[in-house]
Amino acid sequence: MSETREGTDEGCAGEPHQHNKIRRVERATDGTLEKAGRLFKALADFERLKLLTVLSQGEACVSELATREQMSTVSQRLKVLYNENLVTRRRDGKHIIYGLADHHVYKLVENALSHVQEPDGS
């Protein structure tokens, strides 16, 4: 043992190296990370993702989505998205019309689609 370190798991990388290509995420609080986790959880479903891509082409009401996408649980799925501020909601007569909330949502989905479409990454 030429170098006696006190712990058993300190012989790794020591000070972490700095990437030169990847900027670091600004120090996020635990609360923020938890919210982000819930956001990703709302996005982590094929059907909900499909609803978002449909809504990115224009607003639609619940029954219209149910008919067009052959989906029986549209209301519950939209509720999940609404709770995370991913979609907006407004009433029009008997119908409730949903739409994408903002650009963040669009960007988020777009980024994810880019990532999975590039097999190797950049």
Added chain:
Amino acid sequence: MSETREGTDEGCAGEPHQHNKIRRVERATDGTLEKAGRLFKALADFERLKLLTVLSQGEACVSELATREQMSTVSQRLKVLYNENLVTRRRDGKHIIYGLADHHVYKLVENALSHVQEPDGS
């Protein structure tokens, strides 16, 4: 009944309106959406998200992360991230050193954090 429609759920919005502010997501195949769903699922966890933010500041090995973040299940969490190509892995002696995979990952996390930090959206 002035207008007899054949269906019962066609009286909604008819042709969906076009947003002028939000570009539409390019027609994604079901397979792509499913992959994106798995990607979001891997991101949908506070601890995994935390590991990503830590890795965005530089590479680190498993035991280092376990010690610094007081996390006992680092290996399994990193495996989930690795399976979705969110992190890279390389061996260095006894240690295995992980790092962020690419810019997409950084952008994805950054976008999510922006979204949850703005209460009202754009």
Added chain:
DNA sequence: CTGACATTTCAACATATGACGAATTGTTGT
């Protein structure tokens, strides 16, 4: 090869999540 350490895998369990049909709320037209 043997011992010590780093990491991963495995199996069992608790918990969270999604799906479905029935009941409920809200809106319009008469």
Added chain:
DNA sequence: ACAACAATTCGTCATATGTTGAAATGTCAG
């Protein structure tokens, strides 16, 4: 107020996911 339709909520169930400790794999030093 009543009937008809749109959407949400509720209760139950099956399935998926995360957690834990122990066993297994891989690597280095002597």
